[in-house]
Amino acid sequence: MMNIPKPEHKQVFLNAYIQISELENALKLIREMGFDKMTLSVIGNLGDNYIDDPKGLEFIENKLRLFFKELLGQNTDFDTFYNPEMGRLFVAGFLVSTFLNPVGKRAIGVLSGGPYGILRGLGVSEEEAGASVKKLNEGTYFIVARGDRLDIEKLKNKLRN
Numbered sequence: 001m002m003n004i005p006k007p008e009h010k011q012v013f014l015n016a017y018i019q020i021s022e023l024e025n026a027l028k029l030i031r032e033m034g035f036d037k038m039t040l041s042v043i044g045n046l047g048d049n050y051i052d053d054p055k056g057l058e059f060i061e062n063k064l065r066l067f068f069k070e071l072l073g074q075n076t077d078f079d080t081f082y083n084p085e086m087g088r089l090f091v092a093g094f095l096v097s098t099f100l101n102p103v104g105k106r107a108i109g110v111l112s113g114g115p116y117g118i119l120r121g122l123g124v125s126e127e128e129a130g131a132s133v134k135k136l137n138e139g140t141y142f143i144v145a146r147g148d149r150l151d152i153e154k155l156k157n158k159l160r161n
Helices: 020-033 054-072 096-100 114-121 126-137 149-159
Strands: 011-017 039-047 078-083 087-093 141-147
Touching: 011 020, 011 126, 011 149, 020 039, 020 054, 020 141, 020 149, 039 054, 039 126, 054 078, 054 087, 078 096, 087 096, 096 114, 114 126, 126 141, 141 149
Parallel strands: none
Antiparallel strands: 011 141, 039 087, 039 141, 078 087
16 A cells, blocks of 8 residues: 655744835745745735825825736735735735635624634734734734745745844
């Protein structure tokens, strides 16, 4: 009888960035490493800066959309959501569809506790999910990477050096 390896449980890794330039450098590093089997997302918060400025919002959305397509590939999903607790969040990459998932009549990303629930659903610990949502509220950007343990370990080592 052949030993068929069990499918490995995917691991999730969050890394926080205060400056968009730090985020950009990290994404370039990831791209150079060629993590094809890993899925990436970026979550950020535009706050309430564009609440009465639809043109400004459209401009920044287009700018960010292009920025992430350039860094993560042309097929990268991008969207923004207004979350009453956190302001306007943006999401690029594999988590866009999760944030758009309807719960009742509304997308989970706009629900209070939605971003926390999404992180918990990915397997992030309560403590880390809570701390991440708090940092997101303060304007921190996050890379969310999902992949095999080995790839995630390599990524951690690369980004934390």
